[in-house]
Amino acid sequence: MSAERWISVGLALSIAASIGLVVTYVLGGQPQVEGALLAVALGGLGAALVVWAARLVDARTQTEALHPTGSPGGTPAATEEPVGAGEVTRRRFLLRLLAGAGAALAAALAIPVLSLGPRPGRELFRTDWAGGARVVDADGRPLRVADLAIDSVRTVFPEGRIGSPDGQTLLIRVRPADLALPDGRAGWAPEGCVAYSKVCTHAGCPVGLYRAADHALLCPCHQSTFDVLRGAVPTFGPAVRPLPQLPLEIDGDGYLVATGDFPEPVGPPFWDMTHDGEAGG
Amino acid sequence: MIRWVDDRLGLASFARSGLRKVFPDHWSFLLGEVALFCFVVLLVTGIFLTLFYVPDGTPVIYEGPYPPLQGQQVSAAYESVMKLSFEVRAGLVMRQVHHWAALVFLAAITVHILRVFFTGAFRRPREINWLVGIGLLTLALAMGITGYSLPDDLLSGTGLRILYSVVLGIPFLGPYLAFLLFGGEFPTETIVSRLFVFHIMLLPALLIGGILVHLAILWRQKHSQWPGPGRTEHNVVGKPFWPSQVLKSTGLMLLTAAVLGLMGGLLQINPIWTYGPFEATTVSAPAQPDWYVGWLDGALRLFPRFELTVLGVTLADTFIAGVLIPGFAFTIMALWPFIEARVNGDRAAHQLLQRPRDAPLRSAVGVAGLTFFVTLTLAAGNDVAANIFRVPVETLTDLLRLAVVVAPPVAGVVTWRVCRELQRRDVERGTNGERGNDGEAGPVRLRRNDAGGFEEVD
Ligand code: FES
Numbered sequence: 001m002s003a004e005r006w007i008s009v010g011l012a013l014s015i016a017a018s019i020g021l022v023v024t025y026v027l028g029g030q031p032q033v034e035g036a037l038l039a040v041a042l043g044g045l046g047a048a049l050v051v052w053a054a055r056l057v058d059a060r061t062q063t064e065a066l067h068p069t070g071s072p073g074g075t076p077a078a079t080e081e082p083v084g085a086g087e088v089t090r091r092r093f094l095l096r097l098l099a100g101a102g103a104a105l106a107a108a109l110a111i112p113v114l115s116l117g118p119r120p121g122r123e124l125f126r127t128d129w130a131g132g133a134r135v136v137d138a139d140g141r142p143l144r145v146a147d148l149a150i151d152s153v154r155t156v157f158p159e160g161r162i163g164s165p166d167g168q169t170l171l172i173r174v175r176p177a178d179l180a181l182p183d184g185r186a187g188w189a190p191e192g193c194v195a196y197s198k199v200c201t202h203a204g205c206p207v208g209l210y211r212a213a214d215h216a217l218l219c220p221c222h223q224s225t226f227d228v229l230r231g232a233v234p235t236f237g238p239a240v241r242p243l244p245q246l247p248l249e250i251d252g253d254g255y256l257v258a259t260g261d262f263p264e265p266v267g268p269p270f271w272d273m274t275h276d277g278e279a280g281g
Numbered sequence: 282m283i284r285w286v287d288d289r290l291g292l293a294s295f296a297r298s299g300l301r302k303v304f305p306d307h308w309s310f311l312l313g314e315v316a317l318f319c320f321v322v323l324l325v326t327g328i329f330l331t332l333f334y335v336p337d338g339t340p341v342i343y344e345g346p347y348p349p350l351q352g353q354q355v356s357a358a359y360e361s362v363m364k365l366s367f368e369v370r371a372g373l374v375m376r377q378v379h380h381w382a383a384l385v386f387l388a389a390i391t392v393h394i395l396r397v398f399f400t401g402a403f404r405r406p407r408e409i410n411w412l413v414g415i416g417l418l419t420l421a422l423a424m425g426i427t428g429y430s431l432p433d434d435l436l437s438g439t440g441l442r443i444l445y446s447v448v449l450g451i452p453f454l455g456p457y458l459a460f461l462l463f464g465g466e467f468p469t470e471t472i473v474s475r476l477f478v479f480h481i482m483l484l485p486a487l488l489i490g491g492i493l494v495h496l497a498i499l500w501r502q503k504h505s506q507w508p509g510p511g512r513t514e515h516n517v518v519g520k521p522f523w524p525s526q527v528l529k530s531t532g533l534m535l536l537t538a539a540v541l542g543l544m545g546g547l548l549q550i551n552p553i554w555t556y557g558p559f560e561a562t563t564v565s566a567p568a569q570p571d572w573y574v575g576w577l578d579g580a581l582r583l584f585p586r587f588e589l590t591v592l593g594v595t596l597a598d599t600f601i602a603g604v605l606i607p608g609f610a611f612t613i614m615a616l617w618p619f620i621e622a623r624v625n626g627d628r629a630a631h632q633l634l635q636r637p638r639d640a641p642l643r644s645a646v647g648v649a650g651l652t653f654f655v656t657l658t659l660a661a662g663n664d665v666a667a668n669i670f671r672v673p674v675e676t677l678t679d680l681l682r683l684a685v686v687v688a689p690p691v692a693g694v695v696t697w698r699v700c701r702e703l704q705r706r707d708v709e710r711g712t713n714g715e716r717g718n719d720g721e722a723g724p725v726r727l728r729r730n731d732a733g734g735f736e737e738v739d
Binding site: 119120165202203206208220236237240241269271272 | 439442443445446447449450451452453455456457459460461462463464465466467468475560561562563564565566567568578581582583584585586587588590593594595596597598599602603663664674675678
C-alpha cells in the first residue's frame, strides 16, 4: 500500500473513533469502549503523522553547527539549507482529512464538558409549589389568616420545603379593599393575603425589603420596586416583569394553601421563558 | 559554580547583554511593576490560604469560637474561612493581605493601562502588548470574581447569584451555560469547588503565562520613553538593568509588599462573619461588590426597564447591561490602537511617548471612557449614597442615568478643549509641545516623514 493510502486509513480510523466517542458519551458512556476508541482516535492520527513525516515529506538531512558554549558567545552559524526545503508536501485530500481528524478529535475530547451540569429541562419553569401545598413560615409552622397582622410580611415556603430557593415566597396581608389585582386573580388573595415570589425578576436576588407606607417591595440588589397592591408590577428599577403571584386559598382547617404553582417562571429572565406551554408547564 | 553552569549553557553573554539592557526612568513606568509585585504577594499569600481552605459546599454546623454564629448551619467552605480567620495563627492577616493585594493589583493594572493609553505607549509596535495587557486585565478580573466568591458568605453569594442570572439571560445558550457552569439551578453545592479550580489552577496558569509573554515582549521591544535630549524614535536612554534597575525594582517590590502588609494588618477587609453564611432566601442590604466589579453592578442598576420578546425569544436586560455593554466597552478598548491608527493615518513605529495634550482626540476619548466607567462605579453605590445624602434613591438613580449618557461626551469635549488650549500655550511659549519632563526648550527642526506626518530631527 502506498504511504498516502496508509495515512488516509489512519486518519479515517481516527475520525470514526472520534465520532464513536461522541456517540458512546451520548449513549451513557462505557469505560472500556471509551478507552479503546480513545486509543484509535489518538493512535490513528499519531500514526498518520509519523508515516507522513517519514514517507511524504522531502526532508534532506541538514547540518547545524553546535553553538559555542561558554562566554565568548557568537551568533550561531547559519545553516546551509534554506528553510522550507522539507515543507509539508501539498496534498489536498490528505490535508482535508487531517483537518477532519483534528476537528473530530477536538469534539470527542470536549464533549465530557457536558458532564458538568444537567440539561435545564423544565427545571426553570417549576418551583417547589404545587396545588394543595400548605403555606409555612421559616420555622415550618402552617399559617392562618389570623396569624398575620395587616401590613405584616413574612417569607414562606411550601410545607416540607423550608428554605427552598425557588419556592421562597413573600406573604403580605393588606386590606382586601386596597387590592387592585390584575383581572382573573380575584380569588388568589383570600382576606387580603397576597403571596409573591421572593426571587427578583431582574437578577434573582431575594426581594428583601418591604415599605409599608406605599406597599412596596424593594430589592436591595439594584433597587427594583414592586407594587404589592397591583400584582407586584415593577414601579422602579431595572426589573421588567412583576413578581409572579402564588394563588392562595384557605383550606378546611383554616390554613393558607396554594392552589397551584406560580403561573409563570420565577426569577431572572431567560430566552425561552415564554415557552412554558410546550411541556404542559 | 557560575563557571560550571556557563560552560554548559553558554548563557553568560546573553545574561550580560540582558543585565546591561537599558530602561528609561520615569515614575509612571513603575505602575506596571507595582501590579506585578502585587501579583507576587497574591501568589505567596494565596498558597498559604490554599493550605487551609476547604472547597466544599456541604452544609455543616458552625461550632467555632465566634459566638454569634455558633450552632448555625454554614457550608464547609465558609467554616474553613472562619477557621482561617479566628483559629489559624497568622491566618487572618494572610487573608486580609491577600484581599487587599487583589484590590491594589486591579487598581495598579488600571492606572498602568491609563498611563499606557494617555501617553500613546500602545502605538506601533506595541499594539501587540496592549492586546496581551487587555487579556491580562480580563484574567485579573476573573481571578478577583472567582476568589471573592470562595468564602461562600452572604455578600459574595449575592454576587454569584447575579452572575448566574446574567449567564442565564444569554440568548439561546444561557440556561445550558448556566447549568454547566453551576452544575444545576442556582444555588448549588458544587459551585465553590469549581470556582476553586478556576481560581487556583486554570486562571493563575493563564495569568502567569500571560505575564511572562507581556514581559518578554517588553524585553524584546524595549521600553518606550519620554522625549528629551538625546532621545529619539530609534534609541532607548535610561539606566542599565543591573545594578540600578534591579535594586530599584527589588526595593519597589518590598515597598509594595510593605504597604500591603500594613493594610492587611490594620485595615479590616471582607469580614465574612458580619455578612454571615450564604443563604438562598436572605440578602444583605446594602450590598456592594469589590470596587473593580462596581461598574458591572452599576450598569445593571442603571439600565432602564427593558425586556423584549420577539418570536418567543426573550432578550433579557441583564444580557444587554451585563454582557453586551461590558463586552462592547472592552472590545473598543482592546482595538483602540488600531482604531486610532486608522483615524489619524499614523502607522509609523513610535518609541517616544506623547503627552496627553499632544493627542487631543485620544485624550478626549480616554477621558470620556473613564467618565463612563466612573459613573457606573458610582451607580453601584447609589443606595449607600442616597442614605448618606438623604435623597430618595430613585432621584439619585435617575440623575446617574442621565449622567452616564451625558457626562462622558461632555467630559470628552472639555478634555479636547483643554488639550488644544495647552497646545496653544506651548506654541506661545516657544516650546513645541513635545517637551519631556526634563527637556530644555529650544528650537526644533521638523521633517516630513513617510506617513505624511512630522517628526523631530535632532
Ligand atoms: S436582582 Fe432585584 S433589582 Fe436586580
